[in-house]
Amino acid sequence: MARLVLILAAALAAWSAAAAAGPDAARQKELLYMLKHDCGSCHGMTLKGGLGPALLPENLRDRADEDLHESIVNGHPGTAMPPWGPLLGPGEARWLVTILRQGAGQGGGTQ
Template sequence: MLASCTGLAAPAGQAQAQPAIDRADRQRLIHLVRQDCGSCHGLRLNGGLGPALTPETLAGKPPAYLEHVILRGLPGTAMPGWQRMLAPDEAAWIAARLLKGFPEE
């Protein structure tokens, strides 16, 4: 699946801009990931029905790929797309935090 999104990654050596998310939205997104995503990926994001979402398990996956999965889901799996509930900048914020270690509520 990664191959289908390789064009979404930033060119080597070029950092992606981090989306600006205000404090209230950050708290809402942290709660959403911990509760809604956590219902499949484990409340500590260490895996469950869905795979773990830890920096170790996501290492090597481009942020743009993760954003795409968050927004569009993964066909043929239980992973739904969240594009009706999340804006692209919110998905980018979530992806960036997952790669660093997702904050607690």
């Protein structure tokens, strides 16, 4: 089951990357790893929340893509959310928004 989810997640990732002309497959793997382990140090490895809020699709429903993109790239001054822009390449924050919307960060990613 977990394998199927992984394959589906990977397929979705590949599809959305093609759509958005985002990061290549190797970099996607790195970004998913970062999402799980580094974003996960505050938002939880399964993105159910921690010091930072939960980032599951249902938690993000009311947030616009642009808004999420802004949060990732520039962070939230006055909170613990740092700007991730300096660690991301062009189009990568946008790809992460897509992935978060799909819930691909939860339990998926790369182990």
